[in-house]
Amino acid sequence: MSLPGLNLATTPSQTQVTAAPTSAHKQELAANTEYRFEASFTHPLTIKLLSGTAEIFGSELGPLTPYTFRGTKAAVYTWNGCSLEIEGTAESEYVAEETTMMNYANAHFALEGMRDEAAKNNDSGPRVLIVGPENSGKTSLAKVLTSYALKMDRQPMVVNLDPREGMLSPPGSFSAAALSSILDVEKGWGSSPISGPSPVPVKMPIVYHYGMSSPEEGKLFKPLVTRMALAVTSRLEKDVASRHAGFIIDTSGAISHGKGGIYENIDHIIAEFSVNLVFVLGSERLNSDLTRKYANRKEEPVVVIKLDKSGGCVDRDEAYMKKLRQSQIKSYFFGDGGENVLYPTLTFADFTDLNIFQIQQASNDTSAFRPGDDDDEDVYGSRPIYEKMTPTTLLQNTLLAVTTASPNDRQDVIRDSSIKGYIFIAEVDEAKQKLRVLSPQPGRMPSNAMVMGSFPEDVPGLLE
Numbered sequence: 126m127s128l129p130g131l132n133l134a135t136t137p138s139q140t141q142v143t144a145a146p147t148s149a150h151k152q153e154l155a156a157n158t159e160y161r162f163e164a165s166f167t168h169p170l171t172i173k174l175l176s177g178t179a180e181i182f183g184s185e186l187g188p189l190t191p192y193t194f195r196g197t198k199a200a201v202y203t204w205n206g207c208s209l210e211i212e213g214t215a216e217s218e219y220v221a222e223e224t225t226m227m228n229y230a231n232a233h234f235a236l237e238g239m240r241d242e243a244a245k246n247n248d249s250g251p252r253v254l255i256v257g258p259e260n261s262g263k264t265s266l267a268k269v270l271t272s273y274a275l276k277m278d279r280q281p282m283v284v285n286l287d288p289r290e291g292m293l294s295p296p297g298s299f300s301a302a303a304l305s306s307i308l309d310v311e312k313g314w315g316s317s318p319i320s321g322p323s324p325v326p327v328k329m330p331i332v333y334h335y336g337m338s339s340p341e342e343g344k345l346f347k348p349l350v351t352r353m354a355l356a357v358t359s360r361l362e363k364d365v366a367s368r369h370a371g372f373i374i375d376t377s378g379a380i381s382h383g384k385g386g387i388y389e390n391i392d393h394i395i396a397e398f399s400v401n402l403v404f405v406l407g408s409e410r411l412n413s414d415l416t417r418k419y420a421n422r423k424e425e426p427v428v429v430i431k432l433d434k435s436g437g438c439v440d441r442d443e444a445y446m447k448k449l450r451q452s453q454i455k456s457y458f459f460g461d462g463g464e465n466v467l468y469p470t471l472t473f474a475d476f477t478d479l480n481i482f483q484i485q486q487a488s489n490d491t492s493a494f495r496p497g498d499d500d501d502e503d504v505y506g507s508r509p510i511y512e513k514m515t516p517t518t519l520l521q522n523t524l525l526a527v528t529t530a531s532p533n534d535r536q537d538v539i540r541d542s543s544i545k546g547y548i549f550i551a552e553v554d555e556a557k558q559k560l561r562v563l564s565p566q567p568g569r570m571p572s573n574a575m576v577m578g579s580f581p582e583d584v585p586g587l588l589e
């Protein structure tokens with residue numbers, strides 16, 4: 126199918142540059158070792174399990190199934206030894222004999238004990254928070270713990286509070302989903318119906334739009350954490366299986382730096398989600414500060430456990446992260462390629478069709494807060510949260526979050542409303558007052574309030 130005006134007769138995967146064919150080689154792995162690799166965005170790497178058993182961040186590889194990786198840094202781990210066939214060019218590859226997987230498996234068994242206990246008493250399972258600096262392996266640990274829980278037929282909820290990398294939704298968002306089907310070996314969390322119908326098993330996430338890159342940047346973080354905690358708690362009240370399995374919260378490295386030993390955002394997450402177990406990765410200092418802080422807590426105890434950071438964790442520079450985000454956004458609209466191809470609609474809209482609210486930069490001058498200000502203003506000191514904007518060329522190549530709120534709602538209602546989906550502004554014609562809009566769903570533009578933030582950044586090549 127081709128899209129009018131787009132000349133998109135091919136799927137995104139067909140437009141990828143493919144590597145010059147390289148002959149496949151065999152890689153034998155001894156028990157408890159892992160093959161670490163980095164595949165570039167342009168030259169895919171294909172891995173096939175020839176014999177034995179192997180997994181990527183806890184998700185098992187099917188025998189003789191080719192898995193293709195682009196823009197991926199990961200490891201194939203084996204508990205009992207295996208033989209792999211590897212085809213393509215890796216940017217980096219090596220076999221590591223020292224891994225943290227035994228550590229992570231022990232953490233999983235501890236969580237299983239808590240889940241059994243929760244099921245016996247019809248109580249809530251482990252409420253886990255993962256913290257640590259950037260690239261310390263938080264998301265990888267969240268995937269391993271989730272995959273292992275799924276293997277035990279549990280249905281844990283996973284909550285992503287890291288806007289730098291989306292989970293089942295584009296970057297810039299916070300999301301939560303009760304997972305019941307296996308994770309995708311190639312894509313991690315897999316795809317979600319928030320963008321459109323998908324032939325592979327999908328998970329319906331709860332999504333809120335944050336619209337900035339760092340939780341420390343503005344003052345939207347805390348209210349949205351509170352909102353997400355409410356949504357997750359009410360979901361768990363209705364869903365017994367997920368309640369017993371508990372949840373795992375992945376966070377951004379920025380909240381783990383702290384200011385003078387104070388970790389305001391971590392404390393806020395622990396309080397709002399009633400977290401009872403914190404895994405700390407890659408920072409002795411954070412571990413010590415949090416252990417001290419929560420040692421003599423009067424309310425329900427919070428156990429702080431330090432886990433080793435994997436030697437395989439790769440520092441990802443801004444250029445890589447940008448490419449990763451752009452590929453996540455592309456997948457959101459066009460699918461992941463292979464069986465999961467989506468066909469978004471490109472339509473025209475009048476300027477007056479869209480109700481756009483731009484997130485205002487937070488004022489650091491909290492002294493400007495005047496008691497008695499209404500809720501639209503108090504969150505941002507003396508300034509409102511959003512400013513209603515008339516489309517300009519500034520909108521070109523940006524992503525807008527379509528909320529479930531009406532444009533006439535109070536600003537805090539818009540802030541707290543979940544996201545139906547995202548649209549992309551492909552073109553702005555100021556003279557004709559028209560926009561060309563890419564949307565996952567066909568039909569008229571919704572009149573709901575739409576939010577524009579400063580993150581993720583523009584995606585100029587999205588339609589190419």
Ligand SMILES: Nc1ncnc2c1ncn2[C@@H]1O[C@H](COP(=O)(O)OP(=O)(O)OP(=O)(O)O)[C@@H](O)[C@H]1O
Pocket residue numbers: 159161162197198199200257258259260261262263264265266287289290376377378435436437438439440441
């Ligand atoms: N054992 C490993 N072998 C190879 N690569 C790994 C391994 N563990 C993690 N990585 C890779 O290292 C990078 C950083 O890991 P991860 O995303 O889990 O860290 P993070 O703490 O969640 O990062 P951030 O703070 O940026 O969200 C990722 O690309 C991940 O896939």
